[in-house]
Amino acid sequence: MRTRTAVSAVIAGVLLLVVAVAAAYTASVDKDAAAPQQVTAVARVDPIAASIDAAQRRLEEVPGDYTTWAQLGSAYVEQARVTADPSYYDKADGAFQESLALRPEGNDAALSGQGALANARHDFAAAADLAERALAINDYSATAWGVLTDARTQLGDYAGATEALQRMLALRPGLASFTRASYDAELHGDLVAARSALEQALATTDGGAGEAFCRTYLGGLAFSTGDLDEAAAQFDAGLQAVPGDTALLLGRARVLAARGDETSAVETFQAVVNASPLPEHLVEFGAYLESQGRTDEAEQQFALVETVRALFEANGASDDLTMALFAADHGDPATALAAAQAEFERRQNIDSHDALAWALHAAGRDAEALPHAQQATALGGASALFLYHRGTIEAALGQVDQARATLTSALDTNPHFSPLHAPRAEDLLASLGGRP
Known part of the structure; x- marks a missing residue:
């Protein structure tokens, strides 16, 4: 979970980098089952869906694999973030429950996953409790320390969040911990350290979704200080890695709006809400239209906010x-x-x-x-x-x-x-x- 000064505070931005997504299973997708172009599309465009598919196939063969159930749940949480489809929350919950039914004791992976799900649903107190339960089982779980970092940050326990983050960094320096370290530094006004941490995170990636993720926040950090050129460069580079990435498109839309390119800004905001109709995206697009005197179009966006919000609430997210x-x-x-x-x-x-x-x-x-x-x-x-x-x-x-x-x-x-x-x-x- 993270909010960024780079992003309008209308947005309760979320960092849900679920490190338990089944990357190993993604690698095991049968490459002979699809044409080469299809395999490339899965790897470059939708690795989370590939992880879900591979985990599901594993569970068809070994339904008692509690570890894979927990990994499937974590992948569902991440898919909910990426697609803005809250129905994945219930799927995630079911997967974690199945994992815990198979292994009720000592299952820190499922508890950490439930904590990530609670964070996604904005039940931060529950997330902190679940992370602490996971850590009581396995104090060396970087994933659980990450969930606890996010929960404490959102609860306003910033000292506790920094403490949890330091444990995560010591256990697993990498994309998930460096990006959290960046946000922790940014919250405290140390933008040099925030950028440095993101650059370290970027160095751990090999392109694709990891690079796009880092460049989203490098661009956001630049935008937060009014550096439109640097922000645009980061968003453009990220979109080279993952064309059509919603978070990067949102950053590009903000830069276009700030530069006064109304036509391109509207087109890009529209692409964002088409792909990810989150309430905060609808509100931001509507606010931009409103600022341009396009009140009827703004009202069309605002009219959708309550409908989408109700859909998320029906799936346990507030x-x-x-x-x-x-x-x-x-x-x-x-x-x-x-x-x-x-x-x-x-x-x-x-x-x-x-x-x-x-x-x-x-x-x-x-x-x-x-x-x-x-x-x-x-x-x-x-x-x-x-x-x-x-x-x-x-x-x-x-x-x-x-x-x-x-x-x-x-x-x-x-x-x-x-x-x-x-x-x-x-x-x-x-x-x-x-x-x-």
């Missing part, structure tokens, strides 16, 4: 963070506040503090909002959007000098942080007397 920010931005403070409070009850991290602050501001309760906005920006790596929210709240409270400083910091951090809110930040700052 995302009140997206709804809180969306409702606060669109004149529904009651819904925003209810959603933000629900999210805050689940986790008290910087994202939930920011969402609650913004919802309280929308409800006209700025004195209550300010402490949460301060908490959201206190860790060291405050995003431009979080700073904009805080500056707006400070301005509403008449704290003019502080608001000017905070809004200036937001725009200095990334002048392209939001097609809707960056211009509003500029206008508000000007109305307060400009930069200090």
